[in-house]
Amino acid sequence: MSDAVGSKPRDAAARPDSPVVAFRAVSIGFANPVLHDIGFKVAPGETRILLGPAGVGKSVLLKLANGLLRPDSGSIQLFGEEIADMSEESLFSLRTRTGMVFQESALFDSLTVRDNVGYQLIQERVADDQIERRVREALSFVGLEQTFDLLPGSLSGGMRRRVAIARALIHQPELLLYDSPTGGLDPVTSTTIIELIMKQRDVSRTPSILVTHRLQDAFMLCTHRFDSAAGHMVPLPDGQSDPGTTFLMLDQGRLIFDGSLHELVHSEDEFVREFLE
Amino acid sequence: MAIPLIEKTAKNLVFTVQDFSLFAYQAAINLFRPPVYWPEFLTQSDIIGVGSATIVVLSGFFTGGVLALQSASTLAQFGATAVTGRFVSFSMIKELGPVLAGIMVSGRNASSMASELGSMVVTEQIDAMRALGVDPMRRLVTPRLFASVAMLLFLTIVADAFGILGGAFVTIFMNGQNATQYFHQAYQYLRWPDILQGLVKPLFSGFIIASVGCFHGMRTTGGTEGVGRSTIQAVVWASILIIFVDFLLTQLLLTVFP
Numbered sequence: 001m002s003d004a005v006g007s008k009p010r011d012a013a014a015r016p017d018s019p020v021v022a023f024r025a026v027s028i029g030f031a032n033p034v035l036h037d038i039g040f041k042v043a044p045g046e047t048r049i050l051l052g053p054a055g056v057g058k059s060v061l062l063k064l065a066n067g068l069l070r071p072d073s074g075s076i077q078l079f080g081e082e083i084a085d086m087s088e089e090s091l092f093s094l095r096t097r098t099g100m101v102f103q104e105s106a107l108f109d110s111l112t113v114r115d116n117v118g119y120q121l122i123q124e125r126v127a128d129d130q131i132e133r134r135v136r137e138a139l140s141f142v143g144l145e146q147t148f149d150l151l152p153g154s155l156s157g158g159m160r161r162r163v164a165i166a167r168a169l170i171h172q173p174e175l176l177l178y179d180s181p182t183g184g185l186d187p188v189t190s191t192t193i194i195e196l197i198m199k200q201r202d203v204s205r206t207p208s209i210l211v212t213h214r215l216q217d218a219f220m221l222c223t224h225r226f227d228s229a230a231g232h233m234v235p236l237p238d239g240q241s242d243p244g245t246t247f248l249m250l251d252q253g254r255l256i257f258d259g260s261l262h263e264l265v266h267s268e269d270e271f272v273r274e275f276l277e
Numbered sequence: 278m279a280i281p282l283i284e285k286t287a288k289n290l291v292f293t294v295q296d297f298s299l300f301a302y303q304a305a306i307n308l309f310r311p312p313v314y315w316p317e318f319l320t321q322s323d324i325i326g327v328g329s330a331t332i333v334v335l336s337g338f339f340t341g342g343v344l345a346l347q348s349a350s351t352l353a354q355f356g357a358t359a360v361t362g363r364f365v366s367f368s369m370i371k372e373l374g375p376v377l378a379g380i381m382v383s384g385r386n387a388s389s390m391a392s393e394l395g396s397m398v399v400t401e402q403i404d405a406m407r408a409l410g411v412d413p414m415r416r417l418v419t420p421r422l423f424a425s426v427a428m429l430l431f432l433t434i435v436a437d438a439f440g441i442l443g444g445a446f447v448t449i450f451m452n453g454q455n456a457t458q459y460f461h462q463a464y465q466y467l468r469w470p471d472i473l474q475g476l477v478k479p480l481f482s483g484f485i486i487a488s489v490g491c492f493h494g495m496r497t498t499g500g501t502e503g504v505g506r507s508t509i510q511a512v513v514w515a516s517i518l519i520i521f522v523d524f525l526l527t528q529l530l531l532t533v534f535p
């Protein structure tokens with residue numbers, strides 16, 4: 001795992017074409033309706049970028065995908081299992097197969113970086129030396145080996161986000177969920193984070209859903225690839241985009257776009273055009 | 278205008294009671310199903326038990342002292358100052374020790390539980406824990422609940438003991454009475470049902486403190502302002518419930534042990 005944190009193709013390998021995540025007619029509301037009649041799929045190896053203005057329900061959709069929230073109606077399948085009505089107990093084991101990066105990192109304040117990144121392994125009572133090795137590997141993947149013994153409070157926003165990525169990757173997830181991983185970060189740090197996401201996408205082919213309202217991040221993911229030999233991202237030839245990276249767009253609680261970069265930039269939808277401009 | 282408001286308030290109250298009951302049941306039942314987080318139980322026992330010892334010792338000592346001062350002046354009118362020890366020990370063991378320890382621990386720990394868990398909710402740490410496949414109820418709430426019950430029992434015994442000592446200090450050094458007479462009176466008339474009454478109450482108070490504190494913490498919404506609101510609600514409701522349940526238990530135990 002020197003280059004990337006690998007993914008374990010468990011059920012996905014048994015049914016290579018079945019979607020990793022499938023939403024069908026999903027609706028949810030709290031005091032007011034938030035999402036209405038949402039339907040889309042994430043295929044193995046696919047990266048879906050979820051765009052939309054702030055407060056439209058992007059984070060809610062992401063939390064629905066691994067059962068942190070329950071829909072009012074509709075069906076959600078995760079790794080082929082229906083999770084809309086699944087008990088919380090059963091969801092815990094299913095969630096260990098996913099990795100999630102939260103908007104504000106959501107690191108445990110009272111634990112060191114080592115214990116944060118290795119949290120899942122500690123809960124599973126993995127041997128200490130193995131935890132140490134795997135945590136160092138995950139931290140090395142995000143370029144933060146030196147933070148091993150530090151508390152999250154002493155890290156910058158960008159470093160916290162990278163530690164959160166390391167925590168999401170350590171268990172070799174079969175699905176990654178990124179909730180605005182570059183939100184509130186400066187452009188240089190944002191690029192570092194996007195490069196890490198790209199590295200995971202291109203080296204391990206881990207399927208993912210990435211929520212963002214920053215178009216530059218979304219386009220960069222589509223128009224670049226990670227060059228393992230060079231150790232950094234490189235642009236794809238002019239006019240080309242990553243075929244496994246596609247877009248979803250939400251507006252007023254509805255999914256108004258589902259397609260490729262080419263389809264997105266040539267969309268006739270008024271809101272899509274306005275959003276892109 | 279008033280009817281819909283009453284209806285809404287009543288519904289909210291019923292839903293809150295229902296949610297709280299399910300929450301407390303879930304937290305309690307988790308102790309009997311693995312995984313049980315024993316290290317967390319010990320950590321919480323240290324925070325609640327050892328951490329609250331000082332305030333319980335001080336409040337118990339001074340309450341016993343005040344009881345001795347007040348009772349001695351009243352008992353003197355009947356020429357009965359000799360029974361000050363009996364009065365102080367009965368009051369402390371049956372009533373004041375359990376309630377005092379409950380209220381003091383509630384102020385310190387129900388608030389800290391609500392604010393700690395509330396902060397974790399608003400910073401998505403609870404969601405992160407769930408996303409990592411760990412049940413926050415088992416990991417955070419159940420250990421606090423049982424640590425609180427276990428430690429409040431011991432803290433009540435400490436409050437009782439220091440209350441009697443506080444009464445002794447006032448009676449012997451300020452009122453100039455005989456120490457042997459005080460302790461003899463404090464001990465001689467105590468019956469097992471009196472002690473039992475004093476030791477049953479903290480089990481309920483400990484349960485109330487942790488369940489109310491954690492319940493409000495886990496239901497926090499509205500950012501840092503919401504954390505403050507949850508903390509206040511936790512202390513207020515825990516204190517009220519401790520006194521209310523104390524009233525019910527006293528009535529019940531007096532019926533059982535007249």
